[in-house]
Structure formats: C-alpha cells, structure tokens
Amino acid sequence: MALIIGNWKMNGLRSGLDEAGKVAEGKREGDRLVICPPSTLLMAMAEALDGTGVEVGAQDCHMSASGAHTGRVSAEMLKDAGATYCIIGHSECRDECGDTDGLLGEKLAAVLRAGLKPVFCVGESLETREAGGAIDHVKRQLEVVEGEAGRAIVAYEPIWAIGTGKTPSADDIAAMHEAMHAVLGDGTELLYGGSVKPANAAEILSLPHVDGALVGGASLKAEDFLGIAHAS
Numbered sequence: 415m416a417l418i419i420g421n422w423k424m425n426g427l428r429s430g431l432d433e434a435g436k437v438a439e440g441k442r443e444g445d446r447l448v449i450c451p452p453s454t455l456l457m458a459m460a461e462a463l464d465g466t467g468v469e470v471g472a473q474d475c476h477m478s479a480s481g482a483h484t485g486r487v488s489a490e491m492l493k494d495a496g497a498t499y500c501i502i503g504h505s506e507c508r509d510e511c512g513d514t515d516g517l518l519g520e521k522l523a524a525v526l527r528a529g530l531k532p533v534f535c536v537g538e539s540l541e542t543r544e545a546g547g548a549i550d551h552v553k554r555q556l557e558v559v560e561g562e563a564g565r566a567i568v569a570y571e572p573i574w575a576i577g578t579g580k581t582p583s584a585d586d587i588a589a590m591h592e593a594m595h596a597v598l599g600d601g602t603e604l605l606y607g608g609s610v611k612p613a614n615a616a617e618i619l620s621l622p623h624v625d626g627a628l629v630g631g632a633s634l635k636a637e638d639f640l641g642i643a644h645a646s
C-alpha cells in the first residue's frame with residue numbers, strides 16, 4: 415500500500431485538528447497515512463490520532479538533542495511529542511533555513527538517533543531541469559542519505575512543481591525514480607511530491623518505484639488527502 419504523507423507546512427491552528435480527525439475517520443484498512451502538522455499542533459494531534467493508525471510527523475529538526483538553540487526543536491523533543499516521522503531537507507528549509515548537505519547529514523543522524531523515520535527530500539529547480547541536469551543534481555543530493563538508505567524514506571519533490579499545479583510528465587517522474595532506485599536499492603521507499611491531488615494521484619502512484627506521495631496543499635483538506643490515498 416502506498417505511503418501518503420501530508421506536509422501541512424506553516425498552516426493549521428487548533429481548529430485544524432478536526433480535519434485530522436476526519437482523516438482518521440476516512441482511513442481504510444491498510445491505508446498508510448501520516449500528517450506532519452506545524453510543531454505547535456504535534457502533541458495535540460498525536461493524542462487525538464492515538465489508536466487510529468494515522469501517524470504524525472514533524473517537518474524539520476535541529477541536529478542537537480538539547481541545548482542553547484533558541485527557537486529550535488530537537489528530534490528527541492519531536493519524538494517525545496508523539497512524532498514517528500520527520501521530514502528533512504525540504505526545499506523550503508534548504509532555502510529559508512540554510513540547510514546545506516553537511517547540516518542535513520547531521521539532521522539525518524539526529525532523526526535516526528531519536529528513533530524517528532527520516533523523510534529526506536530532494537529535487538531540482540526549473541533551471542536545472544531545463545538544462546538537462548535534474549537526475550545528476552538529485553543523485554548528488556542523495557549522497558547525504560546513501561549510507562543510511564535502508565533506514566530512510568526519500569521524497570523527490572521538483573522545486574518548480576511545489577504549489578504550482580505543475581507536475582513533471584509521467585515519463586520524467588518514472589525516470590527520476592528509476593535513477594533514485596538504482597542508487598538506493600530496494601530498501602528505501604521513494605515518494606513523489608509536488609502538486610499531487612486526487613485527480614493526478616492514480617497515475618503518479620502507479621509509476622514504477624513510486625511508493626507513495628508527499629502532499630502539501632491537498633493534505634490540508636481531509637477529503638482531498640483521502641482522495642489521494644484512495645487513488646492508489
């Protein structure tokens with residue numbers, strides 16, 4: 415069964431917990447669903463979803479377990495709050511938080527140390543795609559995660575497809591996932607992310623080596639999120 419992870423990004427107040435409850439109500443036997451809310455909602459959501467089979471994840475973490483890092487949250491704290499997954503290397507974090515490959519290696523180690531499942535994001539810009547360098551770019555980003563391939567989930571999210579309504583062609587997604595699978599092997603689940611919605615989910619999720627989806631905007635409404643899950 416496909417793994418469908420919702421990344422709420424910086425969206426969601428306490429009232430959003432109702433939406434998570436609707437996801438739990440609509441979950442079918444065997445569905446593998448994870449919601450990554452903002453960290454303010456993590457503990458309440460983990461408690462609300464306890465026993466439903468819908469899991470909760472975080473969107474980023476600090477590499478240290480604790481210490482003088484004002485405003486930051488450690489992987490251990492996220493685990494303690496009820497998270498079982500943690501996204502790292504999202505293009506918005508690479509861009510806004512200055513995540514370098516070196517830093518991401520430390521974050522990956524932190525996530526594993528805390529006993530969370532890392533969802534490691536990679537993806538090229540439009541410029542790189544148009545210059546024909548997408549696969550080489552992603553392969554270089556994968557160097558950070560290669561050593562832990564069996565313990566990580568990897569999400570291919572082309573930057574130009576995030577929140578734009580645009581997606582690569584099915585052939586381009588399949589070619590990228592084939593290349594990632596060749597690097598990482600059978601033990602790593604590979605997700606596609608970038609403008610996934612109920613209408614395109616069946617096609618994307620049927621592609622070889624696409625084991626699930628990382629969903630942004632369409633994860634905010636339970637109906638859409640479940641529509642994606644049930645398209646697989």
Ligand SMILES: O=C(CO)COP(=O)(O)O
Nearest residue numbers: 421576577608609630631
């Ligand atoms: O960035 C994403 C998920 O991490 C994708 O976002 P959208 O589904 O809104 O394009």
